[in-house]
Amino acid sequence: MPLxxxxxxxxxxxxxxxxxxxxxxxxxxxxxxxxxxLNAMIGQWNRKRWLIYNLIDVSLPTTGAExxxxxxxxDFNVPRVDRLEAAFFRQFVQNVPGQNEVDYPLEILQSREDxxxxxxxxxxxxxxxxxxxxxxxxGNVFPWPIPQVGNFELHLTLKNTLASFSTxxxxxxxxxxxxxAIWTNLTVRVCAIYPGAVLTPIIEGLAKASLSTIRxxxxxxxxxxxxxxxxxxxxxxxxxxxxx
Numbered sequence: 001m002p003l004x005x006x007x008x009x010x011x012x013x014x015x016x017x018x019x020x021x022x023x024x025x026x027x028x029x030x031x032x033x034x035x036x037x038l039n040a041m042i043g044q045w046n047r048k049r050w051l052i053y054n055l056i057d058v059s060l061p062t063t064g065a066e067x068x069x070x071x072x073x074x075d076f077n078v079p080r081v082d083r084l085e086a087a088f089f090r091q092f093v094q095n096v097p098g099q100n101e102v103d104y105p106l107e108i109l110q111s112r113e114d115x116x117x118x119x120x121x122x123x124x125x126x127x128x129x130x131x132x133x134x135x136x137x138x139g140n141v142f143p144w145p146i147p148q149v150g151n152f153e154l155h156l157t158l159k160n161t162l163a164s165f166s167t168x169x170x171x172x173x174x175x176x177x178x179x180x181a182i183w184t185n186l187t188v189r190v191c192a193i194y195p196g197a198v199l200t201p202i203i204e205g206l207a208k209a210s211l212s213t214i215r216x217x218x219x220x221x222x223x224x225x226x227x228x229x230x231x232x233x234x235x236x237x238x239x240x241x242x243x244x
Contacts, residue, residue, distance in 0.1 A: 007168040009179070010034045013186040017197040031168060037189050038182070039164040047082055050215040052159040053175055055085055059155040062147035066122065068154065071138035079161040081139065084108050084132045086157035089147060103155070106130040106143065118144055127154075128244075177217060181210035 010031060014020040019030070026034070045051040058076050060068065068075040087108060093100035107129050109115050115131040125145035133140045143154060162174070172179065184207035191197040234243035 004172055005169050006035060006038060006165045006172065007031070009172070009183050009186060010038065010168070012183050013190050016183070016187040016203050017190045017194065017199065019190065019194055019197055033193060034186070034190060035165070035168060037193065038186055041182075041185060041189055042162050042164050046159070046162050049085070049159060050218050051211070052162065053214075053218050054160050055157050056160050057155055057157055059090070059153045062143075062149060062152045062154055064124070064146065064149040066146055067133075067140045067142045069138050069140055070132070070156070074138050076141075076156060078158060080137055081158045082134050083159075084130065084141070084156055085159060087130045087141075087143075088155050089127050089143070090153040090155055092151035092153075108132070115142060115144075122146065124148060175217075177210070177213050180206065181214055184210055 011020065011026060014026055014030065014034065015022075020026060056078075058078055060075055070076040070078065071080050072078075087106040089104045089106055091102045091104070093102060104126075106127060109129050109131040112131070112133065115121075118129075121142075121144065123145040125148075127143040127145055127147050129144045131142045131144070133142070141154075141156065147154065165172075172182075174182075184203055187203050188199060188207050191199040236243055
């Protein structure tokens, strides 16, 4: 059976764990339990950058708001994300979107504590920083200073999402290297819910090797950027009371 559906991967995982024998078919309850474990594993993988094969860019025109929601049916209508990978602010010159676009990178504030250090959060000016509050089910981004209303866009770079499976028979629409990773790592998880399952060293080794293959394929290392204080004397920001 080609490994192109969740059912095929589940059957192979159950066989690899010694739950099924040759020619046997899983019970409906076993299919359901393993299907739930499969989707739980995909949910875990979505939080690991090196298991996501690409990043996406999402944008919206600025409205002068202090924050914008990020998540299903939010201002940025995307599946829930846990962090920003990058962000930038785009200016349209001569009021012509698609032409003469100028992008300005935004520095990401990694914690609420860093955002709290900003003294005048309602300052409207040219943005320099952005903070992402990763709430559930909806997160929020706070660009600072607040972008002016006009010919401007806010762009977020986010991890793409490995979609969970909705049925046992749907097509597995993933790069080929993910197939073995799903099969072998699902086998490892199956052994956690079936007391009689057998996790062989071969399967355990394949599970680790397949994840390493994905890691190598997906790794993108940004250029090293030195802190401003290392290359010039720090400057004092009179609005936030901090140096930069």
